[in-house]
Amino acid sequence: MKKYLAGIILPVLCFLSPTVANAQVETTIQPTQITIAGNRIEKQPSRQIFVQTNSPIQDLQVLALDLNSRDGITIFPASGIISNKSNWQTIRSNQIIVPVEFNLSQAPSSGEYLGNLRLTYTGGELTLPVTLQVKDFWLLPLLVLFLGTGLGILVSVYRAQGRPRDEILVRIGQLQTQMQEDIEFVKITAFKQYIEACLIEVKMDLQTEKWEQAIAILEQAENIWKRWVKGRTDWLQQFDYCQQIRQQLEDKNPNDLEVKAILRNLEATINDAPELETPEQFRERLEKIYQQMNQLVLETQKQDLKALIAEIPLDKRSSILPQFQQLEAKIAAEPPANFTQFKALTAELNDLKEQVEQLHDQSSPRSGISKNLLGSGGISSPPQTRSTNSTPEITKAGVRLKLFTGTSYAIAVIFLAGAGFSQLYIDNPTFGANPWKDYFALMAWGFGAEATRDAITKVVQSWNLPGLK
Known part of the structure; x- marks a missing residue:
């Protein structure tokens, strides 16, 4: 029986074996x-x-x-x-x-x-x-990224350099326009030349990109102009008075050494006027000059009177000499502080002169005291001014951060922009499928990279570390 079953099964297995082998291959x-x-x-x-x-x-x-x-x-x-x-x-x-x-x-x-x-x-x-x-191919996105970074750098550079220059030039133009519109100001050469010299120095500083110095000098010129506008009427009165003094000095005896000294003092005072805070300070300087001039008049009259007394006979001189010595001591002890005192002293000199002439047998060649250097009338004190107290507000500009300027731009381009290129382009397998979105995002990243660099620079500057200012 076993042999019978084996004879049946073996042929069947031999017949099915190729099919089973083929069924194993998927x-x-x-x-x-x-x-x-x-x-x-x-x-x-x-x-x-x-x-x-x-x-x-x-x-x-x-x-x-x-x-x-x-x-x-x-x-x-x-x-x-x-x-x-x-x-x-x-x-x-x-x-x-x-x-x-x-x-x-x-x-x-x-x-x-x-x-x-x-x-x-x-x-x-x-x-x-x-x-x-x-x-898209990497070249155009990279150029767009650099374009955004370049625009950011241009904005940053303009904000740091171009904008200060333009603002300064605009302020210069406004100041020059105001000066030209003031007809009386053009005649006051001291103020005009001082402000023009400041503006020239400002333009020279602009050429060398010294923004802080240019702003400081421009503010100085603007403050001088403000002082002029604030006390315009008083300034004009004082400068008119200066012209009167100069005219009297030049008309009488401009070659006299003492007159020349007063003229030099007057010119120096006029040139220093723009640096004075108020017209009142200018008036105080002029008042010293007027006292100097009146003192010169009294001294000249005194010397003329002394010479006239010397021509009187000795027997008559003793009656007038004590009065002259007393008046001479008074002039030396109490110089004329104002025009009233000056008039009182000149009146006493004239009275004494009349007494001397009565004692004199013949007229003296120097009898006319009006022939002195400045005349017997002297000169009155400068006009009064309204009291004004103004303090110039000149803001000193800080020093810009220079140490990390070059490296900060490298950081913006290489690191920040590179990170944006990696994130927006390399990590985006379909960059360019939406051109407006993809390219503007890349440009905005480049622009923002420069803004980030500028912000980092300002933060470092705010630390006030030694050597970083």
């Missing part, structure tokens, strides 16, 4: 999905597809279909998917390697394209999902 395709990321210019390497079936592969064909974008509007043409049969490698009758090339340059635009690659053969078909992620 139909597979590797990889199970193809994902390609790249740009439309650089060529992508071919992808190897391994196909294995449970029977010999016959009439294998690669069917490439159009790949659709996610929104379904654009397609990646099937002509961009190439599989050259001459490059196929047959390993066994049921195993084959199929190279497939994807020409991303045929993509109409950047973006993600999805579809399938079909491989058909006699007795079966395989489907291979395909995903293409196409981005």
